[in-house]
Amino acid sequence: MPLDLTADVVDLTAALVDLESVSGNERAITDAIEAELAKAAHLSVTRIGNSLVARTELGRSERVVIAGHVDTVPLNDNLPSRNDGTLLHGLGSCDMKGGVAVALKLAAGLPTPERDITFVFYECEEVDAVRNGLRIISEQRPDLLEADFAILMEPSDAGVEAGCQGTLRVEVSTTGERAHSARSWRGKNAIHGAAEILNRLAAYEARMPVIDGLEYHEGLNAVLINGGVATNVIPDRCTVTVNYRFAPDRSEAEALAYVTEFFDGFEIALTDSAPGALPGLDRPAAKAFVDAVGGQVGPKFGWTDVARFTVLGIPAVNYGPGDPTLAHKQEEYVPLEQIRRCEQTLRTWLTSGPGA
Structure with a gap:
């Protein structure tokens, strides 16, 4: 189904929603986007898998990235789209085809922006990181x-959420000795030994650093406990899975060092890790963007793909239409007013600024 990039941004959002693109099935939507962007003489378009990068080459003094993923979570009786005059309902409407529609309108309709722009439309954000299109681009063609500066069009209620926190998970384990529960004194209960792990977590005091004027709130929490052999056996092993959400002023290595020291004396295994993203609000492009959007800037407490830009040394923010708490829900929707406001705000910002 062809896309009309000259259509109203709400109608374009509806068309994108109606192009089903569950993770791994993005070929059709990427083909449709590529066919339209290829018509724009002011853009150079590169395809990597089912991801697209479209760039202006105007020699401006600043370049910004505007990125959005084109995939969605699986269907849940929420297609086709439905416009009730205030909200656009449907799979991916909030996460994040409203943001993709805004980016597409700008890509096709701004041949001479005052900042050079790199538009990225990428696959497989909702699944394993190894398949993430933005990750693949960053590794193959950084x-x-x-x-x-970079803007990820993730839903943020049309306000700026700067950077994001990093995340890591570790397994903290205790060991004991098995015995029959009728003769428990002949063994050593590993589950009882985990009490100290939980006591340390209960006494944890969160670090709340201020970065670029934004206060981030860290968290260290037990999220899983695994232990036990049978109801008549003293267990010889217990593992507590702990998730650490760390502020973006700490690297992954620093975060792991902190957790390792925190659980000194216990066996620790790292199972997952992803870096945070610095907000970079002191950069000229970022400051101008915040001024253009207005309102209160907030820190991003979850993890998003803005972190991939930090790895490349590029400060990034989340900015897009839609309530992020609606992402992945069957009743997902996006306010029409927010889609239009995001388009107009970005258009104004991109057509003013440092110039050539």
Whole structure:
């Protein structure tokens, strides 16, 4: 189904929603986007898998990235789209085809912006990181992502959420000795030994650093406990899975070192880790963007793909239409007013600024 990039941004959002693109099935939507962007003489378009990078090459003094994923979570009786005059309902409407529609309108309709722009439309954000299209681009063609500032069009209620926190998970284990529960004194209960792990977590005091004027609130929490052999056996092993959400002023290595020290004396295994993203609100492009959007800037307490830009040394923010708490819900929707406001705000910002 062809897309009309000259259509109203709400109608374009509906068309994108109606193009089913569950993770791993993005070929059709990427083909449709590529066919339209290829018509724009002011853009150079590169395809990597089912991801697209479209760039202006105007020699401006600043370059910004505007990125959004085109995939969705699986269907849940929430297609086709439905416009009730205030909200657009449907799978991916909030996460994040409203943001993708805004980016597409700008890509097709701004041949001479005052900042050079790199538009990225990528696959497989909702599944394993190894398949993430933005990750693949950053590894295969990092030159395509070089920029002074990046905007990820994730839903943020049309307000700026700067950077994001990092996340890691570790398994903290205790060991004991098995015995029959009728003769428990002949063994050593590993589950009882985990009490100290939980006591340390209960006494944890969160670090709340201020970065670029934003206060981030860290968290260290037990999220799983696994132990036990049978109801008549003293267990010889217990593992507590702990999730650490750390502020973006700490690297993954620093976060792991902190957790390792926190659980000194216990066996620790790292199972998952992803870096945070610095907000970079002191950069000229970021400051101008915040001024253009207005309102209160907030820190991002979850993890998003803005972290991939930090790895490349590019400060990034989340900015897009839709309530992020509606992502992945069957009743997902996006306010029409927010879609239009995001488009107009970005258009104004991109057509003013440092110039050539």
